[in-house]
Amino acid sequence: MSIMADAALDLRLREAAAAWLTERTQRQQELATKAELAQFIFEGRRVALLDPQRGIRKPAFLDAALSIRTRFTPPGQLPPYEDREGPDGLLRYKYRGDDPNHHENVALRRAYEHRLPLIWFVGIAPALYLPRYPVWLIADEPEELQFVVALDEAQRLIQPGNAADTERRRYVERLTKLRLHQPVFRARVLQAYGNTCTVCQLRHRSLLDAAHIIPDGQPAGDPVVPNGLALCKIHHAAFDQNIIGIRPDLRVEVRPDILKEVDGPMLRHGIQEMHGCHIALPRERSAHPHRRRLEARYEQFRAAA
Ligand SMILES: [Zn+2]
Incomplete structure (x- = not known):
């Protein structure tokens, strides 16, 4: 044929x-x-x-x-x-x-x-x-x-x-x-994290992103899973803008001035209450966020605070 x-x-x-x-x-x-x-x-x-x-x-x-x-x-x-x-x-x-x-x-x-x-x-x-x-x-x-x-x-x-x-x-x-x-x-990244925001555990896939720990285009910013975090849209933006940081011990840190702010339920429950929470990790060890990348990114967060 x-x-x-x-x-x-x-x-x-x-x-x-x-x-x-x-x-x-x-x-x-x-x-x-x-x-x-x-x-x-x-x-x-x-x-x-x-x-x-x-x-x-x-x-x-x-x-x-x-x-x-x-x-x-x-x-x-x-x-x-x-x-x-x-x-x-x-x-x-x-x-x-x-x-x-x-x-x-x-x-x-x-x-x-x-x-x-x-x-x-x-x-x-x-x-x-x-x-x-x-x-x-x-x-x-x-x-x-x-x-x-x-x-x-x-x-x-x-x-x-x-x-x-x-x-x-x-x-x-x-x-x-x-x-x-x-x-x-x-x-x-979403597959590794079971379609869950690592900060708030939101499971609605269409509201989730893969965030880079070290931004794309920087050395060590490559698109591999250990340089990624599954984050909902709000937490992705908050992470990129240094409103929240992820400490190298895998706990969420909210920027001090944001912790003092008074606003509606999204700020209170969605951001301030996440302070100190442990992030949810992929089941597979090799997919976990890379510690040195987290350290480098956390330095930037501290510098911004
Ligand atoms: Zn979230």
Whole structure:
């Protein structure tokens, strides 16, 4: 079956899969388990959206790949794509093995040649994925055994392979941060903290953020779970503005002038009563906030007080 003959079927499947993932996200289920992704139904037949055994998923009735996958990385490590930017600032996705003609690489190449939208499943925990879609392969680099990935329409317009000037590169990297790094960091941190604000234990996922302990862009400010804290919107803003601090002994400290303020129930219950409370920690030890980062951040809080 050639893809040209079945281009319509191929596109219907991609559209249906994207619509299904979007509908889940609207129900606050932006993460999907391996089992859920195996249950997707398209026009009466079950079509797994992810191949848990391989990086690349190509349903038998298509000629081109439908999805790619990046395995989950332990909390203290950056996902493997983090250092895979080319001179143009665009991300690379590595071939399966070192044979450009391996059938999985051929399936990816067809997706590239036909400009087909792909789903990228990024591992957040074992068997749990954050889908990013649509993404496109916009160049093939067989010497480096990789494809160039565009994460959105704007990145599709970048000429791959050329060294970009600083301004353009910064633009491309900002898009990558927005479309991939930030959502993945948020998902990994919230997952580690069981979708709970570490200060007040609020469990409403859509009101939770992943805060950086050491801000993004500073040395040691990388988007790894031990540099993160799951915080509700109020506590995230209060933390960033040094209204509350987290001591290295893992207790909340409210800035002295704020402790003396008189205001309504949000200030009283939401902030002042948190003073001295122990923060809630992830079950997994390797996901705990990194002590030296907390110390450095707490110094800043004290300086602001
Ligand atoms: Zn909170």
